[in-house]
Amino acid sequence: VIRFPHFPPDATKVRLDRPLKHGSPLLGCRFDPYGRFLFTSGQDRTLQRFDLLTGAKTGFVGHASWVRGMAFVPQADEVTEQAAIQAGMLGFAGGWGAALAPPKALPFTVVSGDYHGKLIWWAGEADEPKPVRQVEAHNGWVRAVAASPDGRVIASCGNDGLVKLWSAANGAPVRTLTGHGCHVYNLAFHPGGDRLVSADLKGVVKDWDWRSGKLVRELDAKALHKYDAGFMADIGGARGLTFAADGSRLACCGITNVSNAFAGVGNPLVITFDWAAGKPVPLTPKEGFQGTAWGVAIHPLGLVIAGGGGSGYAIWFWWGSAAASIHALAVPASARDLALHPAGDRFAVAGADGNAYLYVLPPRG
Amino acid sequence: MQTCSYACHSADHDLSRRGFLASAALGAFGVLGVGPLGRANAAGDLAKSGKRVLIIYLGGGVSQLESWDPKPGTDTGGPFRAIPTSVPGTHISELLPHTAKQMHRLALIRGINTAEDEHNRASNLILTGRRPEPAIEYPQLGAVMARLLDSDKQTLPGHMHITPGGGSGFGKQDATFLGPRFASVTLGDGKPPADLARPGGLTSAADLEREALRKKLNARFAKSRRSAATDAYTESFDQAERVSKRADIFDVTAEDPKLADRYGRHDFGRHMLLARRLLEAGVSCVRVTHANYDTHHENFDFHIEQLGEFDRPFAAFFDDLADRGMLDSTLVICLSEFGRTPGINHLYGRDHWSKAWSIAMGGCGIKGGAVIGKTNANGTAVVDREVNAGHLFHTYLSAVGLNGTKNFHPNDRPVTIADPTAATIKEVLA
Numbered sequence: 060v061i062r063f064p065h066f067p068p069d070a071t072k073v074r075l076d077r078p079l080k081h082g083s084p085l086l087g088c089r090f091d092p093y094g095r096f097l098f099t100s101g102q103d104r105t106l107q108r109f110d111l112l113t114g115a116k117t118g119f120v121g122h123a124s125w126v127r128g129m130a131f132v133p134q135a136d137e138v139t140e141q142a143a144i145q146a147g148m149l150g151f152a153g154g155w156g157a158a159l160a161p162p163k164a165l166p167f168t169v170v171s172g173d174y175h176g177k178l179i180w181w182a183g184e185a186d187e188p189k190p191v192r193q194v195e196a197h198n199g200w201v202r203a204v205a206a207s208p209d210g211r212v213i214a215s216c217g218n219d220g221l222v223k224l225w226s227a228a229n230g231a232p233v234r235t236l237t238g239h240g241c242h243v244y245n246l247a248f249h250p251g252g253d254r255l256v257s258a259d260l261k262g263v264v265k266d267w268d269w270r271s272g273k274l275v276r277e278l279d280a281k282a283l284h285k286y287d288a289g290f291m292a293d294i295g296g297a298r299g300l301t302f303a304a305d306g307s308r309l310a311c312c313g314i315t316n317v318s319n320a321f322a323g324v325g326n327p328l329v330i331t332f333d334w335a336a337g338k339p340v341p342l343t344p345k346e347g348f349q350g351t352a353w354g355v356a357i358h359p360l361g362l363v364i365a366g367g368g369g370s371g372y373a374i375w376f377w378w379g380s381a382a383a384s385i386h387a388l389a390v391p392a393s394a395r396d397l398a399l400h401p402a403g404d405r406f407a408v409a410g411a412d413g414n415a416y417l418y419v420l421p422p423r424g
Numbered sequence: 425m426q427t428c429s430y431a432c433h434s435a436d437h438d439l440s441r442r443g444f445l446a447s448a449a450l451g452a453f454g455v456l457g458v459g460p461l462g463r464a465n466a467a468g469d470l471a472k473s474g475k476r477v478l479i480i481y482l483g484g485g486v487s488q489l490e491s492w493d494p495k496p497g498t499d500t501g502g503p504f505r506a507i508p509t510s511v512p513g514t515h516i517s518e519l520l521p522h523t524a525k526q527m528h529r530l531a532l533i534r535g536i537n538t539a540e541d542e543h544n545r546a547s548n549l550i551l552t553g554r555r556p557e558p559a560i561e562y563p564q565l566g567a568v569m570a571r572l573l574d575s576d577k578q579t580l581p582g583h584m585h586i587t588p589g590g591g592s593g594f595g596k597q598d599a600t601f602l603g604p605r606f607a608s609v610t611l612g613d614g615k616p617p618a619d620l621a622r623p624g625g626l627t628s629a630a631d632l633e634r635e636a637l638r639k640k641l642n643a644r645f646a647k648s649r650r651s652a653a654t655d656a657y658t659e660s661f662d663q664a665e666r667v668s669k670r671a672d673i674f675d676v677t678a679e680d681p682k683l684a685d686r687y688g689r690h691d692f693g694r695h696m697l698l699a700r701r702l703l704e705a706g707v708s709c710v711r712v713t714h715a716n717y718d719t720h721h722e723n724f725d726f727h728i729e730q731l732g733e734f735d736r737p738f739a740a741f742f743d744d745l746a747d748r749g750m751l752d753s754t755l756v757i758c759l760s761e762f763g764r765t766p767g768i769n770h771l772y773g774r775d776h777w778s779k780a781w782s783i784a785m786g787g788c789g790i791k792g793g794a795v796i797g798k799t800n801a802n803g804t805a806v807v808d809r810e811v812n813a814g815h816l817f818h819t820y821l822s823a824v825g826l827n828g829t830k831n832f833h834p835n836d837r838p839v840t841i842a843d844p845t846a847a848t849i850k851e852v853l854a
Contacts (some may be wrong), residue, residue, distance in 0.1 A: 104497075290718075293728075321716060323771045369771065
């Protein structure tokens with residue numbers, strides 16, 4: 060288990076480090092397991108890999124539709140992984156000297172899922188990445204992909220209402236989890252390794268013993284859904300979903316209090332769950348904001364961070380279980396996703412303007 | 425009236441029912457100066473042909489990119505595929521798999537430029553085929569069709585509008601100078617207006633007596649003070665009488681359950697099945713509104729949901745008509761007030777776009793499989809065979825054997841049935 064960082068972050072000192080420019084509106088963003096790269100997905104149907112050490116950008120071309128789900132399987136051992144993250148922190152802190160050749164990237168696998176229902180496996184560190192394996196996984200959109208903590212299983216979910224498990228090694232189907240009955244928007248493995256949660260359009264969060272396929276319990280995030288009778292359509296879903304690194308908390312986010320679904324009139328909402336008790340705790344922006352929280356992360360030391368867009372573009376921060384945000388930061392574009400670096404000292408958002416934005420999260424004091 | 429609730433809340437969107445009722449009867453004739461006794465003496469040689477029209481109105485503005493004119497793989501195309509159809513070479517959005525199998529019965533008009541991006545004005549434009557003029561209010565397509573296609577023998581009002589919800593009733597102003605007889609009867613959620621049946625405590629004889637008195641008083645009043653309002657009032661009673669006598673027609677449970685399954689066991693499926701029953705019973709023009717498509721936010725999720733509901737009943741309707749031998753005599757038009765922007769906004773939405781959009785039509789008089797007009801690679805502009813609402817209006821009329829260049833004569837003034845600056849899209853006619 061990664062134990063970075065050692066000092067609590069100070070949300071009020073968050074600052075923009077740099078934009079990572081692409082040009083096509085972005086949909087998702089994730090750091091690789093070693094923290095060297097930021098991966099983004101865009102409306103141009105590509106993934107982009109930004110090397111945070113060198114600034115190099117590499118396209119992953121192969122999907123025929125949009126991608127939002129990305130999962131990573133490290134191929135190095137844990138000791139090497141920790142060292143790599145340390146190196147990434149150093150490189151980030153000082154910038155990588157032009158005279159110094161960057162270290163060779165450690166190997167890892169990326170699995171991405173698109174809105175045509177396809178999963179693609181890639182060698183994440185490859186100089187010229189090409190699809191390694193393609194699996195027709197879902198009927199309709201793949202909305203999220205996750206890797207089990209041991210790296211052996213990939214989970215995907217989508218608009219066919221299914222959660223599917225796959226062998227990370229060869230893409231073979233392992234198991235299908237049924238029961239949502241509507242679009243499944245997101246999923247995440249518990250860091251302990253035995254459980255998987257999936258969350259749907261209607262805010263039902265299912266907690267699975269994924270090895271047996273048995274449903275353990277359901278958690279209530281229904282505040283993230285509404286049937287808007289005026290527009291005769293459902294609105295909502297868990298747009299972001301994540302566990303704390305120690306597995307003690309789960310967070311999901313989206314939109315609530317919807318008064319006009321088709322204009323996105325509602326308020327961002329993060330719901331956290333104490334994993335043991337399963338009780339929902341709503342977190343809302345302190346200042347009024349109209350829109351959706353698209354991405355959420357839980358810092359290892361307890362800070363909850365969410366990004367979104369609507370009437371403006373913002374990132375919000377919460378400490379512990381306090382309902383009101385302690386700080387909000389305007390960002391340059393609608394934050395369609397948010398990812399926390401494994402070192403815990405920075406995070407990124409995927410901008411609807413075609414740029415990812417990398418932010419520094421300094422420690423207190 | 426069930427207006428479509430629009431996402432953008434523009435000032436003109438929400439016409440209140442109260443305001444509407446207050447103005448309905450008075451507004452129908454006033455602008456033209458036709459006066460209450462004006463007569464719309466339509467070209468008398470237009471045949472009463474037994475033809476009929478269904479208008480499916482996708483309220484709020486369906487995205488042409490997610491329906492009839494997909495642009496996959498472009499910066500505007502969104503995430504969906506284009507799928508092949510029963511017409512080789514013609515592709516539509518993957519959100520319409522059942523409709524794709526009916527494409528040999530459908531024609532697409534892909535080069536529409538109506539240059540009007542506000543809901544109510546755009547709706548009026550597409551339904552009347554004309555831009556507003558200060559001296560006249562033009563009747564909507566349904567009223568025109570009813571006026572020209574109604575037979576003397578029909579037992580139901582000739583123009584009905586099935587809305588997704590809201591109340592049912594009479595007194596719409598969509599027929600303007602054609603007169604209230606051709607105004608639509610609103611069927612909120614497919615239900616006939618309430619309280620039409622004779623109360624249980626009232627005998628048939630007493631009811632007839634009461635009605636005779638009402639007519640006598642009405643006639644006396646009309647001798648000296650007849651007005652548009654009194655005509656509309658009188659007509660609403662006549663329409664109510666006709667509807668109440670055919671109350672059975674609104675009961676879709678009388679249909680074969682297997683057929684109902686094919687239409688879909690949801691509101692829109694039920695509404696489309698009712699539309700077929702009404703057309704079969706002799707109603708000249710039925711409009712079914714399906715809502716809502718005003719997707720400024722989450723355009724793609726909402727089009728999955730809305731078109732997922734639309735697709736099966738729409739396709740089932742064509743099969744049903746064909747099975748009953750009605751397809752050749754029924755014109756089916758699927759339209760919106762406009763399309764949606766090729767550009768995708770930061771909320772994953774598409775906004776209003778009238779410069780390059782599409783409609784579909786099929787059945788009576790239409791060349792199945794035809795695709796008329798073309799937009800550029802990412803759908804931002806029409807590049808071939810641009811048409812406007814006037815062209816479409818002429819074409820609908822031509823498809824059912826009518827001539828839009830002929831005249832109505834409200835207040836003895838000739839008014840062409842369709843916009844004289846436009847013409848029929850002849851390539852789409854069978």
